[in-house]
Amino acid sequence: AQSVTQLGSHVSVSEGALVLLRCNYSSSVPPYLFWYVQYPNQGLQLLLKYTTGATLVKGINGFEAEFKKSETSFHLTKPSAHMSDAAEYFCAVSGAGGFKTIFGAGTRLFVKA
Amino acid sequence: GAVVSQHPSRVICKSGTSVKIECRSLDFQATTMFWYRQFPKQSLMLMATSNEGSKATYEQGVEKDKFLINHASLTLSTLTVTSAHPEDSSFYICSARGGATTDTQYFGPGTRLTVL
Numbered sequence: 541a542q543s544v545t546q547l548g549s550h551v552s553v554s555e556g557a558l559v560l561l562r563c564n565y566s567s568s569v570p571p572y573l574f575w576y577v578q579y580p581n582q583g584l585q586l587l588l589k590y591t592t593g594a595t596l597v598k599g600i601n602g603f604e605a606e607f608k609k610s611e612t613s614f615h616l617t618k619p620s621a622h623m624s625d626a627a628e629y630f631c632a633v634s635g636a637g638g639f640k641t642i643f644g645a646g647t648r649l650f651v652k653a
Numbered sequence: 654g655a656v657v658s659q660h661p662s663r664v665i666c667k668s669g670t671s672v673k674i675e676c677r678s679l680d681f682q683a684t685t686m687f688w689y690r691q692f693p694k695q696s697l698m699l700m701a702t703s704n705e706g707s708k709a710t711y712e713q714g715v716e717k718d719k720f721l722i723n724h725a726s727l728t729l730s731t732l733t734v735t736s737a738h739p740e741d742s743s744f745y746i747c748s749a750r751g752g753a754t755t756d757t758q759y760f761g762p763g764t765r766l767t768v769l
Contacts, residue, residue: 572756574757574758581744581763581765582763583657583746583748583760583762583763584697584746584748584760586759586760589756589757634756636756640702643696643697644696645695645696646695646696
């Protein structure tokens with residue numbers, strides 16, 4: 541069975557500050573991990589993903605995430621927040637062989653000027 | 654690459670009518686398509702999974718006779734909400750998986766359905 545927990549339904553940062561969105565997962569198979577971003581009234585856009593290989597994954601818009609198996613975590617970071625980063629972020633887990641993708645509850649990121 | 658479109662983006666209909674939403678993969682062949690429903694300020698709820706040429710697999714609690722899903726080709730899936738009622742008003746999002754990236758789902762922009 542697989543599950544995803546996103547710690548913090550809301551995160552607020554100042555423009556230029558570090559963004560850290562937390563995601564922990566559980567999976568009975570080697571996980572595939574994803575971060576998606578959703579802007580109001582839009583679909584989900586893939587930010588980055590981890591399947592195999594390098595555990596530090598870089599995505600679009602300056603975001604990156606690190607897969608830590610020992611901590612069952614896949615936290616999303618960005619060194620310097622921009623106003624345009626304000627959105628809803630979803631962490632998701634699946635696995636090889638067509639496992640269903642399970643989404644976390646989402647974290648809304650607010651960026652203050 | 655990996656673009657998914659949905660049509661319409663918004664639809665308003667009267668109670669009792671049926672509404673069809675289309676989901677297309679524009680630059681890859683989607684062997685699997687997914688339909689989600691999203692309530693305000695909530696995560697995505699998977700409604701059903703469809704493989705091209707096969708009957709859709711519905712999640713528990715989703716009425717298959719109310720939400721008809723057809724995946725007739727590798728680039729098109731449709732969701733028909735039959736006899737819609739106000740409680741069916743929601744944001745419906747499709748996603749597709751296939752082509753060179755079978756490990757990743759790509760999402761459409763969503764369809765806002767309002768039933769009066």
